[in-house]
Amino acid sequence: MQALLPVAALATACCAPAWAVPAQAWLRVELRPQVTVQHSSVRLADIAVLTSPDLGMLRRALAIPLGQAPRPGESAVLESERLGYWLRSRTGLREDQIDWRGPRQTAIVTAVQEIAGEQVAAQAQAALAEHLRSMARQKGLVLSRLDIDPVALPLSLEVPVQGRRLQVRPLNETRMGPRMLVWVDVFSGDRHVRAIPVRFEVAAFARLPVASHAMPAGSPVQADGMEMREIDVTAMPGLSGLSALPGGVQVDASAGADADPPVLRRALQAGDVVSADSLLARPAVVRGEWASLVTRQGPLSLESRVEVLQDGQPGQIVRARPANATGVLSVRVVGRGQLELQP
Template sequence: MMSVLLAMTGFAQIRRFPAPAGGRPGSTVLAGLLICCACLDGGFAGSLRAGEPASSDPSAWHGAHVVPSEVAARSQATDSVAAGLIAPAVPLTLSSNELVLLLTRALQERLDPEQGRLELQLLRPWTPVKVPEGPLELVVRELPATGLSPQFILRFELKSGDRSLGVWQTAVQARLWREVWVARTTIRRGTPLREAELVRETRDVLTLREPLADLDRPSPVELEAADVIPAGAPVLARAVRPRPVIRRGQLADAVLQDGALRISLKVEALEDGAPGQIVRIRNPVSRRDLYGRVIDAQTVQVSL
């Protein structure tokens, strides 16, 4: 019992002295020098233990590295074994929580920060793997050709320094959280987006099979709803379009410019058009159909 207490309190040197006069035969007295060190209680700087939050600074990782939680315990156990106090510690193992942390770090580094925050979960039980003491590096060897999806198979390699510990593959469930624009109320077709009620919400964008509308950057033209957007639905790219300034059946000026020569005539628009779009128009006199680029609400530029 005394040996265990000494090991727990951090006695680094053990000395035995003869028992005092009158003591029991064969008994000894243990004395030691108590060493107080912050690292015995708080761990070593730069290491990661189970249950502790990971650093959010990617530069602190140099890839995807982790120090298994048993490293500090094994280090103390080694000192105790040298003093002959306790039995050798069991080999270190990489737990499922530490593996998920490594996988998430490795994949997050491949993503643009604007793409969102990645969250992974193992779909199959992970058998803890014996690993050597020290930092571990995880290298992603193979990703699905289609990129990240809600579920996929991930192939990876574990390395300790220059030594490869092996290659594994596992099935994971992924979520990619990002703020997106969502319709607060139902938006009718043709409603200008500046008049629509839109809010920002954090959503898992991997569940969306279509690209989102980029509403964070100013558009050179006014946008409107191309279709009905239900309340609570994210705004998809196909759900918005440039707001037409020329409507089907409207009369407009068709302008033909060739150097100093400028010809203008009235034409009928056969389809809606926003600035910059090519629309079909018709000469009401000759009934000939032409194509022109929409300049504004009253002008279409025609080229030969």
């Protein structure tokens, strides 16, 4: 049991504004033995039948606040003596102007409604599914299948009827994994009733390119070296590095081979996922191949043929050897097969 009017509230009652009342005014208060309130705050009208010849006083008395309703499963007891002190301080009535009828105390409980554990789990599951699909879209993946099963259903709980709602906490920072936790907050109006954890076993499948045979590091990735398979991406910690078609490689052999396929950063075994972080873009100039070197002298530009001695991407400085020469030049890569002599 709990008292509805806290001591702190009664201590400040002397400072509460009292109404100016005629000397002949009176108020009859008949407490109900037990009441069930539907809202989070309790007023005098909720617990008593009031009678007065002064309509204005009656309306104001009915609206006098008594405090917060008890939590579900608890009750509050309010005695007429305690209530009388509060009532006199708020109305300005004298003790002999208040006529008490009925029981000397009233028990207050809050009307509740049960929320099934299945309902909590279903809302958490829907939010988690949307979060996983959103994560996949950000990585260029389309989930072909999503299995989300609660490890155990939460227990049902009783909450106040008024304004009850479930709210799933944001999942923005939640990483994908085979086991995931979702928190659901239960509110009654603005009052937070409880936080419920719901754990799920998760499997999220996407069609991804995998190596059809073992390939060493540095080898070009061609369509005939990959095939599409349905993979559970929750078991892969490097989800951020995945791409459904890494480097723009066409998995369908009928689409034709890419003229400049990417190469493997590291060796892959048959069945390994070909992820974006396992690929390197093919160099703009390749060691051992020939490239065009442009030398600029004022308004003139001369073009010659050189042998590339280092792999390089645009903007990098590499070494090259002119045809029929033994000296080595430092040149800048400016494009595919294109070099420029540094001044």
